[in-house]
Amino acid sequence: MxxxxxxxxxxxxxxxxxxxxxxxxxxxxxVDIEHPLEAQKDMHFLRDFRKGTYSVKVKFINTTIGAFALAGLYKLFSGVMWEP
Structure with a gap:
């Protein structure tokens, strides 16, 4: 040889x-190696799920911060007398 x-x-x-x-x-x-297209669909689903939960988390945090900011502004301005 x-x-x-x-x-x-x-x-x-x-x-x-x-x-x-x-x-x-x-x-x-x-991973089901006998059906690679199904495995790819599963991976796409997991990626979409991960991105979706991240998006919801970001929106929740932004809403919470906005609510606290609004509450703080209300507390600040509620003590001010508004006279016409």
């Missing part, structure tokens, strides 16, 4: 070993 043939055998063996290792990792993570 020549060095080129040995390299090709080693390359193919490493490639197959990498594939099998990736499959085992994905199975351990609960």
């Amino acid at each position: 020549t060095n080129e043939e040995l390299r090709e055998i080693a390359r193919l063996g490493g490639k197959e070993g990498g594939r099998e290792g990736a499959r085992e990792v994905l199975r351990a993570l609960g």
Whole structure:
């Protein structure tokens, strides 16, 4: 066997070993490797869910800060007598 043939055998063996290792990792993570399109849909759903919850969190924080600011302004101006 020549060095080129040995390299090709080693390359193919490493490639197959990498594939099998990736499959085992994905199975351990609960990814259905038999249906890759379904797995992609699941990942898209999770990304959309994460972005949606972040958006809700930001809106909640902004609303809370606005309410406290409004309450503070009310408290500040409620003591001022407004005369026409």
